[in-house]
Amino acid sequence: MFNFFLLILIYSGIYALMALGQNIITGYGGMLSLTQAGFFAIGSYATAILTTRFGWSFWGTLPVAFLLSALFGLLIGLPTLRLKGDYLAIATLGFGEIVRNVLNNWDSLTNGPMGIQKIPMPILFGYTINPYKKYAFLIMIFIFVLIAYLLFQRLARSRMGRALTAVREDEIAAQAMGINITKYKVYAFILGASVAGIAGSLQATFTLSVTPGTYTFMVSVMVLCMVVLGGMGNFKASILGAFIIQLISYFPQLTGLSGSIPAQFQQILFGLILVVMMIWRPQGILGRETRRYGGAAGNGKGGAQ
Amino acid sequence: MILLETEALTRAYGGVIAVNKVDFSVEGGLITGLIGPNGAGKTTLFNNITGLDTPSSGKVLFNQKDITGFPAHTICRMGIARTFQNIRLFKELTVVENVMIGRHFKTGKSETKGRFFNAINSYIRLKAEEEQIYERASDWLDFFDMGSMKNELAKNLPYGRQRELEIARALATDPKLLFLDEPAAGMNPQETDHLMATIRKIRDLGITIVLIEHDMKLVMNICDTITVLNYGQKLAQGTPRQIKHDPSVIEAYLGKEEE
Amino acid sequence: MLFTPVFSCYRTVQFSYEGESIVGIAEFFQHLMNGLTLGGIYALIALGYTMVYGILKFINFAHGDVLMVGAYVGLFLFDLFRGSSPLGLWTIIAFFIAMIISMAFSALLGMFIERVAYKPLRKATRLAPLLSAIGVSFILSNSAAWMFGTHSRKFNYPFDNTPLHLGDVVITPHQVLILVVSLAMMIILKLFIDRTRMGKAMRATSLDQGTAMLMGINVNRIISLTFAIGSALAAVGGILIALDFKVYATMGTMTGLKAFVAAVVGGIGNISGAMFGGILLGLLETFGVAIFGIPTGLKDTIAFGVLIIILLVKPEGLFGKVEKEKV
Numbered sequence: 001m002f003n004f005f006l007l008i009l010i011y012s013g014i015y016a017l018m019a020l021g022q023n024i025i026t027g028y029g030g031m032l033s034l035t036q037a038g039f040f041a042i043g044s045y046a047t048a049i050l051t052t053r054f055g056w057s058f059w060g061t062l063p064v065a066f067l068l069s070a071l072f073g074l075l076i077g078l079p080t081l082r083l084k085g086d087y088l089a090i091a092t093l094g095f096g097e098i099v100r101n102v103l104n105n106w107d108s109l110t111n112g113p114m115g116i117q118k119i120p121m122p123i124l125f126g127y128t129i130n131p132y133k134k135y136a137f138l139i140m141i142f143i144f145v146l147i148a149y150l151l152f153q154r155l156a157r158s159r160m161g162r163a164l165t166a167v168r169e170d171e172i173a174a175q176a177m178g179i180n181i182t183k184y185k186v187y188a189f190i191l192g193a194s195v196a197g198i199a200g201s202l203q204a205t206f207t208l209s210v211t212p213g214t215y216t217f218m219v220s221v222m223v224l225c226m227v228v229l230g231g232m233g234n235f236k237a238s239i240l241g242a243f244i245i246q247l248i249s250y251f252p253q254l255t256g257l258s259g260s261i262p263a264q265f266q267q268i269l270f271g272l273i274l275v276v277m278m279i280w281r282p283q284g285i286l287g288r289e290t291r292r293y294g295g296a297a298g299n300g301k302g303g304a305q
Numbered sequence: 306m307i308l309l310e311t312e313a314l315t316r317a318y319g320g321v322i323a324v325n326k327v328d329f330s331v332e333g334g335l336i337t338g339l340i341g342p343n344g345a346g347k348t349t350l351f352n353n354i355t356g357l358d359t360p361s362s363g364k365v366l367f368n369q370k371d372i373t374g375f376p377a378h379t380i381c382r383m384g385i386a387r388t389f390q391n392i393r394l395f396k397e398l399t400v401v402e403n404v405m406i407g408r409h410f411k412t413g414k415s416e417t418k419g420r421f422f423n424a425i426n427s428y429i430r431l432k433a434e435e436e437q438i439y440e441r442a443s444d445w446l447d448f449f450d451m452g453s454m455k456n457e458l459a460k461n462l463p464y465g466r467q468r469e470l471e472i473a474r475a476l477a478t479d480p481k482l483l484f485l486d487e488p489a490a491g492m493n494p495q496e497t498d499h500l501m502a503t504i505r506k507i508r509d510l511g512i513t514i515v516l517i518e519h520d521m522k523l524v525m526n527i528c529d530t531i532t533v534l535n536y537g538q539k540l541a542q543g544t545p546r547q548i549k550h551d552p553s554v555i556e557a558y559l560g561k562e563e564e
Numbered sequence: 565m566l567f568t569p570v571f572s573c574y575r576t577v578q579f580s581y582e583g584e585s586i587v588g589i590a591e592f593f594q595h596l597m598n599g600l601t602l603g604g605i606y607a608l609i610a611l612g613y614t615m616v617y618g619i620l621k622f623i624n625f626a627h628g629d630v631l632m633v634g635a636y637v638g639l640f641l642f643d644l645f646r647g648s649s650p651l652g653l654w655t656i657i658a659f660f661i662a663m664i665i666s667m668a669f670s671a672l673l674g675m676f677i678e679r680v681a682y683k684p685l686r687k688a689t690r691l692a693p694l695l696s697a698i699g700v701s702f703i704l705s706n707s708a709a710w711m712f713g714t715h716s717r718k719f720n721y722p723f724d725n726t727p728l729h730l731g732d733v734v735i736t737p738h739q740v741l742i743l744v745v746s747l748a749m750m751i752i753l754k755l756f757i758d759r760t761r762m763g764k765a766m767r768a769t770s771l772d773q774g775t776a777m778l779m780g781i782n783v784n785r786i787i788s789l790t791f792a793i794g795s796a797l798a799a800v801g802g803i804l805i806a807l808d809f810k811v812y813a814t815m816g817t818m819t820g821l822k823a824f825v826a827a828v829v830g831g832i833g834n835i836s837g838a839m840f841g842g843i844l845l846g847l848l849e850t851f852g853v854a855i856f857g858i859p860t861g862l863k864d865t866i867a868f869g870v871l872i873i874i875l876l877v878k879p880e881g882l883f884g885k886v887e888k889e890k891v
Contacts, residue, residue, distance in 0.1 A: 030696050079876050086623045089694060090824055094868040097818070101864065158431055159438065166406045169395035172357060176389075178381035178410040178478055209663060217817070221702055246638060262329055264706040271706065274699025278692045279684045292456050293401050293439055 002255065006134040009015070010206060010245050013141035015201035015240035018219075019149050020235055021192035025146040026224070027232035027288075028156060029188040030168030035076070035092035036223040038099040039069040039193040041215035045103060045199025048116040048210045058122035058205050062198065069197025070190045077189035082182055091124060096220055103212040114212030121206050131206045141202060145239065148195055153235050154189075165186055165233075222249075225270045229278050231284025239287065245270070308333035308482055308513050309354070309385075314363035316346075316353050323349040326363065331482065336504065336514045338528035338545075340521075342557060345534040347517045352482055355387050367482070380482040382410050386480035388471040390487045390517075396460035400451060400470055403459050404442035407477025414436055427470040445473045447501070465496040469503070477509065483507065485516040489523050501527050525549065533557070547559055590732030593746050595854045596847070601739045601808070603846020606747030608801040609823035610838040611753065611828070612794030618770040618833035619790050622690070622711055623695035626677055628796055629704035630670050630819020632813065634799025635806040636712060638666040639719050651724055659722035663745075663803055667796035674795025675788045683787075701816075709813035716812035719803070742804045750839050752795070757835060766790060770833065822867045831884025840882065845870065 015117045018036045025033045043065035050056040072095075080091040110116070122129045122140070129136045155161055166174040167181045174181055196216060204210050222245055230241030249266050252258040277284065310330035316323050324346040324539065331337050339347050352358035354365050356377035365373045372380055386407075395403050412434055446452050449469045454462065459470060468488055475483060488504070489497045501523055508514055518524050525545045533540040533548060535557040541548060548554055575609045609631060645658035681700050723741075727734045757763035759857045768776040769786045777783050802811075805819060826845045830837025845867060852858045852866045872880065 030691060032688075032691055034698075073622075079872055087695065087828070087879075089625075090821065090828075091868070091871060091875070094821060094871065097821075098865055098868060101862070154431065158435070159412060162402065163405055163409050165398060165402075166395050166409075169397060170393050172377075173389070173393040173395065174406070175377035176355065176357065176381055176387055176393075177406050177474065178378045179406070180376075180378045198614070221698060224695070224698070225806065232691075262710045264710040267706040267709070268703050269700030271699040271704075274702070275681050275696045278688070278696040278699070279681075282688060282692055288397075290399075291402075293399070294443065294455055 003134065004250070006138055008250050009243075009253075010118050010134060010138050010141055011249075012239075012243040012246040014199050014203050014206070015223060015226060015246060016145050016239045017148055017202070018065070018223045019230070019238040019242045020145075020152050020194045021195035021199075022223045022227045023192075023232065023235060023238040024152055024156070024164075024188050026160060027227055027234065027238070028164045028168065029185055031081070031185060031188070031305050032089040033092045033189065034089055034095040034191065034217070034224070035099075036192070036196045036222045037217060037219035038092075038096035039072065039196035040200040040203065040219060041099050041103060041212070042069045042072055043197030044204040044210045044215070045110060045116075045200075045205040047201040049109065050116060051120050051205075052116055052283050058120065058201075059124075062201055063146035065197040065201035066194045069200070070194035073190040073193025074186065077186045077193075079186040081189060093217065093220075096215075096217060100212050103215070108140070110212070113212060115209060115213075117209040119208045119210070121183075121208070131208065137157045137206060141206075144198065144202065148198075149235055149239065152191075152195075156235065156289075160184070160187065186236075203256055218270075220268055221274075225273050225282075229273055229284055231286040231288060233288035234284070234286050235289075237261040237284055237289075241284070306333045306398045307331070307407065309365070309515075311354065312351070312364040312366065314350065314353060314365065315361050316349050316358060317361045319500075321411060322352065322537050324360075326533075327534070327537070327539050329512060329532055329539065331515055332530065333481075333513050334511065334527040336508055336516065338524045338531040339515060339517045339534065340519075340524055340531060340548075341534035341540070346537040347534055348486055349391055349518065350534065350538055351387065351486055351515075352379075355385055356549050374412050376531055378410075381478055381480075383480070384481035385484065386475035386478045386482070387484035388468070388475055388486055388488065390490065392467050392471055394459040394467055394474070396458070398459055399456050401439070401442050401446060401455040403470060403474050404477045407445075407474045408438045408441055408495075411441075411479060442477060443459050445477050448476075448506075449473050465492050465500075468492065468500075472503070472507075476512070480512060482515065485514065485518075487517050487519065489518055489520045497523055571639060575851050583780075588732075591854075593733045595850050597733065597739060599847035599850035600843065601742045601746075601846070602850060603742055603843035605801050605804050605808075605819075606823050606826045606845050607839045607842025608746050608749055608797045608804070609819060610826040610842045611835065612798045612823050613748075613827040613882075614830070614832055614835060614838040615696075615766075615790050615794045617827070618835075619684075619766070619787055620682070620693070621692045622682075623697070623824065624682075624698060624702040624791075624794075626681075626704060627794065627818075628816030628818075628823070629679070629701045629708075630674055630795045630816070631798040631802035631805075631813075631819060632708060632719075632816035633673060633802075634670040634705060634795075635719070635802030635815065636664045636708065636809045638662050638668050638799065638803040638834075639717060639806060641665055642722065643720065646720070646722075649836025651722070655722040663800060666799045667811065670795040670799035670802075671792035674791040674798075678788060678791040700809075705813050705816065712813065714813060716810040716815075716841065718808065719806035738807045745800060745804060749797060753797070754835070762786075762789065767850055818864060822864075825867045825871045827882055828881055834881065834883045834885075837881055837883035 018040060022033065022036055024033050046065040046068050047058065048063040050061040051058060076092065076095045080088050099185055104113055121131065129140055131137050163174070163179045163184050166177065167184050171181050226241035226245045227238050229244060236253030248269060252261040252265065307405055309330050311327055313326040313328060314324055315326055327350060329350065339350070346389055351356065355374050356379065359374050362429045367383060369383065372383065395406065414437055443452065446455060451466065451470065451473070459467065462470060472485065472488065489500055491498060497520060502516060504527055528545055530543065531548045533554050534541045540557055541551045541554050543551070609627070612627045613624060641662035642659055645662055646655050651657060677700055681696045682693050685696055721738055723737055725736055725738050727736045757766060757778055765776070765781045765786055766789065768779065768781060773783055805815065822845060823842065826841035829836045829844060830839070831843030848870060849863060849866050853860055853863055858866060
């Protein structure tokens with residue numbers, strides 16, 4: 001039981017990484033991307049293929065997963081980001097499906113629907129981080145989440161975050177303020193993609209095997225749900241959302257009711273969460289992060305609080 | 306000295322010619338008025354100069370440099386800022402954040418290169434940079450007497466204040482040339498008087514101003530020179546006194562007397 | 565398993581000549597026929613996307629799932645009406661009755677979805693209705709999987725589907741049915757939009773909601789009507805696809821996506837454009853596989869290739885107007 005809770009925490013961490021990425025794209029940039037699953041898959045397969053075929057260590061594959069998904073983020077982002085947001089949703093949805101199609105069909109590289117097994121465990125300073133002993137793995141995952149959180153939080157509080165917010169609020173006014181809107185949209189997209197790639201890499205080394213069936217559209221919707229539920233434009237909220245959604249996902253197993261609750265229960269619930277949140281609480285549980293400048297609570301000199 | 310000029314600038318939408326071979330010039334340091342009946346092509350001319358629209362033909366020269374067809378953000382960076390007829394603030398952001406966005410491209414160039422990957426060790430630098438942006442934004446808010454409203458959401462400001470905030474945001478980009486599209490629209494007479502004083506103060510800072518305005522009292526009072534557009538063409542150009550007595554201008558505004 | 569790319573086995577092209585390198589006239593007509601039937605279905609579904617976009621300026625992600633519901637309703641009703649009667653006039657009549665009831669049901673469903681999930685969001689941010697629509701899509705497809713199972717069902721033909729040989733071209737009766745029904749639907753819609761008062765009100769609403777309201781048009785009713793018509797057409801599309809292939813809970817995802825691409829190609833918001841875009845996409849897919857040798861596994865990528873190219877070259881679509889935001 002406790003072990004099971006650790007498992008939920010580990011998955012919360014992996015998904016939190018993806019949710020952080022989705023938040024910078026959707027929460028800050030206001031762009032609806034539906035392809036976190038695609039980048040997740042690219043990261044997973046990068047790690048799976050490089051470790052099993054070429055004998056790389058897990059740590060060596062991480063930057064590859066990062067760069068590869070960033071590159072794909074750029075490739076899919078450049079043609080579509082110049083256009084209205086609605087097209088982006090469709091193009092990214094299509095991209096995710098194509099990635100899975102390719103993984104399913106490119107047998108010589110991906111072993112098709114069978115997937116790749118026997119991915120080695122990560123070794124750090126001679127210590128094997130064994131996914132079966134969940135503690136060490138949990139710590140590793142949360143170090144990643146923490147790093148990503150701090151990086152993104154800083155980025156969001158810098159001029160880049162402000163520029164991205166301006167683009168979301170009013171593209172024309174943002175342009176007239178000297179902001180290169182395409183550049184910032186692509187930045188956000190690449191950032192969101194690359195962190196999902198890292199999440200994929202961690203997923204591969206945690207489950208020790210990858211199959212195309214893991215990377216469905218449902219994953220993208222789940223990640224979107226996490227961001228919307230927690231609150232768009234708030235990184236803490238994304239992590240909270242990831243945890244709640246994972247808890248909901250494993251609710252049947254957690255309560256021992258998996259026999260009596262239909263398999264589609266979670267997905268229907270995710271759909272309901274999206275609709276209900278939009279109507280009743282579009283700002284999410286925690287709401288958008290707001291910042292106060294100067295003022296009584298400040299250091300008297302102003303600056304970011 | 307001519308700061309900005311257009312040469313035979315034309316913008317056609319299908320068969321409709323919104324701006325037709327307009328030669329428009331702006332003298333540095335002055336306040337230039339751009340007037341004309343509704344649909345005369347004033348805002349289209351603004352948009353074509355500031356890069357939000359691309360001319361069908363003709364040229365835009367800024368400081369003798371051809372900037373025709375440059376993207377809007379590049380033109381802003383060269384020193385041309387603007388406001389909008391239908392206020393375009395970042396509504397969900399606070400007053401000070403709106404102005405801080407105006408400082409965007411003034412910061413973060415060489416000194417912060419590579420911050421992308423060095424976010425952690427640049428903590429101190431980031432803080433300093435943010436403080437600097439904040440200080441400049443605050444100065445501009447003080448200029449408009451809006452220092453106490455810093456943390457209000459832009460959408461919650463009264464209408465007249467929103468117009469002023471938009472000007473403050475544009476000024477935060479340190480422009481040489483400022484375009485104001487109907488700055489007094491929707492203002493009451495007191496607000497308009499206050500605005501006139503403000504525009505003069507901006508001029509006194511050495512910033513050249515071009516404004517579109519329907520309020521003739523304001524235009525005749527503060528403009529050093531006026532250009533009149535009608536049906537997309539330049540009708541007249543001159544001092545307020547000349548324009549006031551130009552028969553073609555009177556005709557365009559009031560219609561012909563006979564018939 | 566959910567979201568399997570089943571769509572790739574959509575239609576097996578019936579080759580009369582194997583291994584011949586030059587495309588014969590007969591083979592050309594064969595592909596043309598196949599492409600037209602596929603395209604007709606895309607067009608029907610694309611109409612729903614384009615009509616909603618024309619009025620509300622948002623992509624109704626749940627449209628593909630309404631199609632799926634329509635197909636299920638049609639399938640169950642047809643089997644019910646048909647009972648064990650032999651193929652004949654009655655089964656054909658039963659098919660059309662089932663189709664009409666399914667259209668009515670889907671129309672109600674579409675109006676219900678609009679009322680519950682989109683209407684409260686008309687004044688919200690642009691992102692809100694999109695997210696809500698994704699939610700609705702998820703609810704529909706998963707509820708169907710839960711209620712009807714994840715296996716796919718065969719839609720029985722209402723007539724003897726023995727292929728007809730016209731020279732070397734092989735045409736199956738169900739293809740004729742698809743062509744006739746989709747063409748008829750498009751003509752009826754076009755007449756409705758162009759000739760009736762309601763149609764005129766729809767056009768007015770899509771041009772300018774505010775002005776339409778001032779002219780005494782009940783905009784809420786027009787929006788409901790738009791969803792009703794779009795959903796009814798989707799139900800027809802779903803049933804026709806089911807004849808050609810099968811019915812399953814996630815059949816709407818890929819089909820919907822492709823129909824959306826068709827709408828974009830034709831110029832989103834433009835009704836004739838959606839019809840043209842659908843047929844063009846159907847032809848491109850069929851000829852892409854049959855003549856240009858695109859592997860069947862990558863057939864689905866054709867639509868996305870087309871989408872990316874259109875977005876890059878002519879984002880307003882072939883017949884769309886350039887929409888420039890007023891500054």
